[in-house]
Each structure stands twice: as structure tokens, then as C-alpha cells.
Amino acid sequence: MLRNREIRFVLLVMCTISLLLLLSAAFFSISSVILVLLTSVLLIGCSLIFTRMRYLEIEKLSSYMRQISSGDYSLDVRDNREGEFSILKNTIYKVTVMLSEQRTLLQKDKTHLTDAISDISHQLKTPLTSMMVMADLLDDTHLPETKRAEFTRNIRIQLERLEWLVTSLLKLSKIDAGTVHFKNDHVIVVKLIQKALQPVLIPIDIKEQTVTITGDDNVAFVGDLNWAAEAVINILKNAVEHTDSGGSIAIAFSENPLYTEIVIRDTGKGIPRDEIPFIFKRFYKGKYAGESSIGIGLSMAHSIITKQNGTIDVQSEIHKGTQFRIRIYKQIV
Template identity: 80%
Template sequence: MLRNHEIRLVLLSMSTISLIMLIAAAFVSLAAVVLVLITSISLIGCSLLFTRVRYHEIEKLSGYLRRISGGDYSLDVRDNREGEISILKNTIYKVTVMLSEQSALLHKDKVHLTDAISDISHQLKAPLTSMMVMADLLDDPQLPGTKRAEFTRNIRIQLERLDWLVSSLLKLSKIDAGTVQFKKDQVRVAKLIEKALQPVLIPIDIKEQTISITGEDNVSFLGDLNWTTEAIINVLKNGVEHTQVGGTIAISFSENPLFTEISIQDNGKGISKEEIPSIFKRFYKGKGAGEGSSGIGLSLAHSIITKQNGDIDVQSEVDKGSQFRIRFYKRIV
């Protein structure tokens, strides 16, 4: 304690004042000298005792902070008494709780990252393994031309799948990191649907499916045309994939004072009640998912829509089809 420069300075000041008072008291009487001496010793002693108690409390707090730095967040030093030490204890406790919460979130993020990396590795492994096998077969000079063309086409399909998968994962990671700046333009839904249909027209034609579109030309919402197109494309792809040959996909949109709604309905396989809560989860594949499904499309659509003050839900019955309803709210709800 006496190694503290400030305490030595206080003691020196008090001792100097006491000495001056003793000299002054000597000119009065011996009794005054004794009284001043006793008072000075008492005051200096009380000051030292008080300082020692404070030092002891600070030492305890230092030990507490050392334990916190070691990862022990279970300690509780809250003190409801008055005084700056009590205020300091309560403040340290609040910081400890905050650090504990942050530590839990970091652990959760690490687990999530580990699971995501595992899922991504699994998604990439299948097409890569398939391409490696076909590339080895292509090395055979005796391979028939028809098989060579088939393997080459399959490799191209797998490469396209990989390209889409990596692109979607990159988009998801940007959205999760909050680096995507969504525009707030007035988007006409008719133009949005027209743009989103372009990539799926060929699959629709191959499966001889029928598309119907219902809605007024002036229906619009505030959002980002390009990113919302990406979301709608993924919902449409899901509908085309799970709708049988000759099936129908009905798109309708409307607007009211609260929100703009887009409905995409098909008469395909449908989704079981048990699966509905999970279909927007990343890498989730339903029981009826195709072999090339990655479980990314609907998750990406959900992220894009919710980041633009919207929501998406689904109503479905097995063998009767599914209806995806997308709403963009005009005010934050």
C-alpha cells in the first residue's frame, strides 16, 4: 500500500499539517499539544485503515477480473451498498454478463460455422467425385463415342451445378454478413415475374407445364428488383421441379394498404406437415427432393425476402400441391 505514490503524498501532507499544528499548539499549552497529537494520530490511523480496506476490496476485484479473463463468468460481485466501490462492482458484473452472452454467441457461431462447412463439403463432394470418376473413364481410348459424349455432357451438368451452388453460397454468406445493400426502388411485380420466369421457361416447356399469371400492372412494392428476382426464381424452380409433367403453376399478385402479396401455387407433389417447418432451413432436403437438389434455393429466397421487410410462408398438402405466399410490407411490422 505504501508503495503507492499518491498514498505517500497524502501521508506526507497529513504529517506536515500535523507537525505545523503541534508547533502552533506548543505556544498555547501542553494540553493543546497532547490534544493535537492524539487527534492527528487518530485521523492518520483512520485514513490508513480506510485506505487498507479499499485496497483489500480492489485486490478482490483484481482477482475477480483475472478469473473473468480466464473464462469464468459464473462469479457474482454485485453490491447494493452506496459508494464508488459498490458502483464499480455492479458495473463489472454488468460487463461480465455481457461478456458471458458474447462468449455464448461466439460458441454458437463456431458450431454453426462448423456445421455449415460440413454441409458445404458434403454438397461439393458428390459432384466432384462423380466428375473424377467420369474423367478417369474418358481416359480410356477404347471408350465408345456415345459413352464419351454422355460422360462429357454429365460433367458439364455437374459443373453447372457446382457453379450454381458456389454462387448461391456466396450470396447467402453476403446476406448473412450484412454486406448486401438492398435497393429501395419501386418494383413493378409484373416486370418482376416476367424477369423471374425467363430462366425456368425451358424446364417448364420440357415438362409441358402450364403457367397462368393474374394481377394488375400497377401492383408494386419497395425493394430490390435483381435480388427479389433471384428469390422468385428459386421458388419457381422448386415448383417446376416438384410438379409433374403437364401440371400447372399459377402466379397471382395483389396489393393493399398494408402489403403487396405474390402467390405461386402448383398442383405437384406437395409437402407433408412434418416437413413444412424445415423447408426454409439451409441444406434441408425434403423427402421428394431430386437427386441434384442442394437445399439452398428456398433458404436463399427466404433470406432475400425477409431482409427486405417481407416474409414468405407455404401452405401445402401431399399430392395436392403447394402455395408459396410472399408479402412485402409497406411499413415495418
């Protein structure tokens, strides 16, 4: 404590004042000298004791901070008494709680990143292994032309699948990182539906499915047309894939003072009740998923819609079809 220059200076000043008072008291009487001496000793002693107590508190706080820096956030130094030390303790406790929460979030992010890398590796491994096998077979000079054409076509299909996977993962990573700036344009829903239907018209035609669209041409919402179309495309792809040939897909949209709603209903296989809570989870594949399914489309649709002040939910019944309900809520000014 006495190594502190400030304390030594204060002690020197107090001793100097006491000495001057003693000299002044000597002009009056011995009793005055004794009174001044006792008073000075008591005041200096109380000051030293008080300073020592504060040093002990600071030492406790220093020990607490060292434990925090080592990763121990379990200590509680809250103090409800008045005083600057109580304020400091409560502030340190708040910072400790914040650091603990941030550490938990970082740990979750690390776990999520590890799981994502594992899932991505698994998704890439399957088509790459398939292409390597077929590439080896193509080296055979005695391979029939029909088989050569078949293997070449399969390799092309796997490459297209890889391209779609990588593109989708890049889009998802941008959304997760918050680097996507969604526009706040006036989106006409009927134009959105027409844009989203374009990529799935060929598979719809091949499976001879019927599509019905109902809704007012003036229905609209504030959002990003291109990203919203990306979400709807993935939902329509899911509907086309799980609806048998000759089935139907119904798209309806409406608007009220609170939100704009888009409902996509199909007559497909349906989703088991126990799978519904997981269908928007990344890389999740249900028991009725096709061989080419990766389990990323609905996850992307969910991320895009929620980022645009919207919600998406699903209702389904086995062998009776599935219904996706999208709601884009209006912004409150």
C-alpha cells in the first residue's frame, strides 16, 4: 500500500499539517499539544485503515477479474449497498454476464459451423465419388457406346447438382452473415408467382400436373422481388417433386391491413407429423425425399422469408397433400 506514490504524498501532507498544528499548539499549553497529537494520530490511523480496507476490496476485485479472464463466469460480486465500490461491482457483474452469454453464443456458432462443414462434406462426397467411379469406367476402351453415353449423362447430372448445391450454400452463407441487403420495393404478388413458376414449368408439364392461381392482381407487399421469388421457387419445386403425375398445385394470395398472404397447396404424398418441425432445418431429408434431394431448399426459403419480416408455416397430412402458408407483415410506420 505504501508503495503507492499518491498514498505516500497524502500521508506526507497529513504529517506536515499535524506537525504545523503541534508547533502552533506549543504556544498555548501542553494539553493543547497532547490533544492535537492524539487527534492527528487518530485521523492518520483511520485514514490508513480506510485505505487498507479499500485495497483489500480492490484485491478481491482483481482476483475476480483474473478468474473471469481464465473462463470462470460463475462468481457473483453483486452488492446492493451504496457507494462507488458497489456500483463498480454491479457493473463488473453485468459485464461478466454479457461475456458469459457471448461465450455461449460463440460456442453454439462453433458447433453450428462444425455441423455445417460436416453436412456439406457429406453432400459433396456422394456426387464426387459417383463421378470418380464413372470417370474410371469411361477409361475402358471396350465400354459400349450406350454405357458411355449413360455415364456421361450421369456425370453431367451430378455436376449440375454440385453447381446448384454450391450456389445455394453461397446464398445461404450470405443470408446468415447478414451481407444480403434486401430491397424494400413494391412487389406485385401475381408477378412474383409468374416469375417463380418459370423454372418449374417443364417438370410440371412432364408430370402433367395442373396449376391454379387465384388472387387479386393488386395484392402486393414491400420486399425484394428476386429473393422472394427464390423462396417461392424452392417451395414450388418441393410441391412438384412430391406430387404424383396428374396431380394439382393451387396457389392463392390475398392481402389485409396486417399482412400479405401466399398459400401454396399440393395434392402430393404429404409430410409425416413427426417430420414437420424439422423440414426447415438445413440438410434435413424426410423419408419421402427423392434421391436427388439435398435438404436445403426449404431452409433457404425459410431464411429468405423471415429476413423480410415474414413467417412461413406448413400443414400436411399423409396422402392428402401439403400446404405452405407465407405471410409478409406490413411495416409499421
